[in-house]
Structures are given as C-alpha cells and as structure tokens.
Amino acid sequence: MTYTDPPLIFWGRCRSGRRWFWTANEHDGEQIHGWADTPDEASRQANAAALKLAAGRYANVRVQHGIATQKLKQLNAAKRQAKTPKPKRQQTMVTPPANPIGYLYAVEPGRYDLDDLTWIPGKVVSFPITRTTARRVYYLRPRGPFEWEPGYVDRQELERHGTVRGARWLQLFAEAPEIPKPKSTPGLKELKGAMAAAHPDRGGTDEAFIAARERYLKAFRRVA
Known part of the structure; x- marks a missing residue:
C-alpha cells in the first residue's frame, strides 16, 4: 500500500x-x-x-x-x-526610391531671413509617389533633414481637382504649380539702409528719417 x-x-x-x-x-x-x-x-x-x-x-x-x-x-x-492604452506604433522612416513612378508637388512660401533681412523666394517642392491604387496615391513626405515618412491622399479628388489637401494642412498638386512673381517692393534690408541714409547725422532731415523709420517698422511688423 x-x-x-x-x-x-x-x-x-x-x-x-x-x-x-x-x-x-x-x-x-x-x-x-x-x-x-x-x-x-x-x-x-x-x-x-x-x-x-x-x-x-x-x-x-x-x-x-x-x-x-x-x-x-x-x-x-x-x-x-x-x-493601459498601448503605445502608438512609431512611424517607419523610409528612403525615397531612386526611380519614383511620379511626384506630388507643393509650394514652399517665401519668407524673410531675419538674420540678414533678406527675402528668400518661394519655391516648388516635390514628393515622390511610391504606388497608386484605385482609391489612394501613396507618397513620401519629409519629416526631417534626412527623414521621410509615408503618406497618402485621395486619388479621385486629386484627379478631379488637380489638387488635394495633404498632411499638416499642406496643399498638394498633381502638376507643378507656377509661383507668381512678387511685386518689386523694397525689402527690409533696403528699407533699413534707406532709414540709415536719412538720418540727420548723415545729411538727412528729421522728417525724412521719421518717414523712413516708419516705413521700415511697418514692413518689419508685417514680416514678424
């Protein structure tokens, strides 16, 4: 037992x-x-x-x-x-293809460089298209100096209107748009030089200096 x-x-x-x-x-x-x-x-x-x-x-x-x-x-x-919510999956960084099947375009607006008060004109930038489906156009958009992330837009809207709203409120175009040339107005650097030249110590008058200074400050506030 x-x-x-x-x-x-x-x-x-x-x-x-x-x-x-x-x-x-x-x-x-x-x-x-x-x-x-x-x-x-x-x-x-x-x-x-x-x-x-x-x-x-x-x-x-x-x-x-x-x-x-x-x-x-x-x-x-x-x-x-x-x-506990699961952490969001990090977006995978990718490398642009050597031979993309096409491009989407956007306009990078012009701006003033406040360091040297020069005007940097706007330009057209392109984003490579990686693939298309019946409903979507997949493309790569920059996230950093050397980083790209995938995105997509509605293909039917893009083909219907030639433009579509992309990520970060960026307007994308099927064809490269033309950037209108800005009117030939003096920039901040020129206005600052005119203000200095109108100073009484340089042979100008008080009225001319005040007017030149007002034009410069008005342009500077508009840029800022």
Whole structure:
C-alpha cells in the first residue's frame, strides 16, 4: 500500500471595496476565487471551494488570509494593465526610391531671413509617389533633414481637382504649380539702409528719417 501526503489547501478572504474577496488554492495546484457581500459569506464560499479542491480526499486545509490579499493585488494589476492604452506604433522612416513612378508637388512660401533681412523666394517642392491604387496615391513626405515618412491622399479628388489637401494642412498638386512673381517692393534690408541714409547725422532731415523709420517698422511688423 502506497502512502501519499494529504494535499495542502489554503483559503482566505479580504476586503475589496464594499465587498469581500475570497480565494482557495491547492499548493502548486488549482486555484478558485470570487467575491461575496459579507465576510461570513466570503468565508463560507472559500471553505466550500477548498472542499471542492480536495475532491473527497483527506486534505490539510489551512486559513491564510494573506493569500487573498496577494491574489487580489495580482488581479487588480492585470486589470490596470489591460486598460493601459498601448503605445502608438512609431512611424517607419523610409528612403525615397531612386526611380519614383511620379511626384506630388507643393509650394514652399517665401519668407524673410531675419538674420540678414533678406527675402528668400518661394519655391516648388516635390514628393515622390511610391504606388497608386484605385482609391489612394501613396507618397513620401519629409519629416526631417534626412527623414521621410509615408503618406497618402485621395486619388479621385486629386484627379478631379488637380489638387488635394495633404498632411499638416499642406496643399498638394498633381502638376507643378507656377509661383507668381512678387511685386518689386523694397525689402527690409533696403528699407533699413534707406532709414540709415536719412538720418540727420548723415545729411538727412528729421522728417525724412521719421518717414523712413516708419516705413521700415511697418514692413518689419508685417514680416514678424
């Protein structure tokens, strides 16, 4: 006749908000848990679960409420982890193809370089098209000095209107647009030079200097 040690079964209970949590588990074996409205009901259900785990065998049943506290912490941690939003997938940086199937175009507007007060004219920039489907045109757009990320636009809208709104409120064109030439107005650098030349210390008058200074400040505020 072979003698085996009786199974060791623990059960316990602890408060869980306004209710009571209980658990019963066989050492290195099956585990059962649940909730009850009162501590007495939690004890009754935990003891019944311990008898169920014993399954008619002679068992060594012990009350150890700490196992209920530990199990409840594990369940709450798993619940919080399930609610934590997954981090957004980082956009994959790609390299522009050597021979794209086409281009989308946009206008980079002109601007003043406030360091030396010179006007940098606008220009047309191109974005390589990587592939097209019946509904979309996929292209690459710059994200940094040497970084490109994929994007797409509605193909039907692009073909219907010749232009479509892209990412970051950028207007994209199917054909390279023409940039209208700006009117020949003096830039900040020229206006600053005229203001200096009109200074009374350089032979100008107070009225001429004030007028030149006003023209410069008005242009500077417009640029800023």
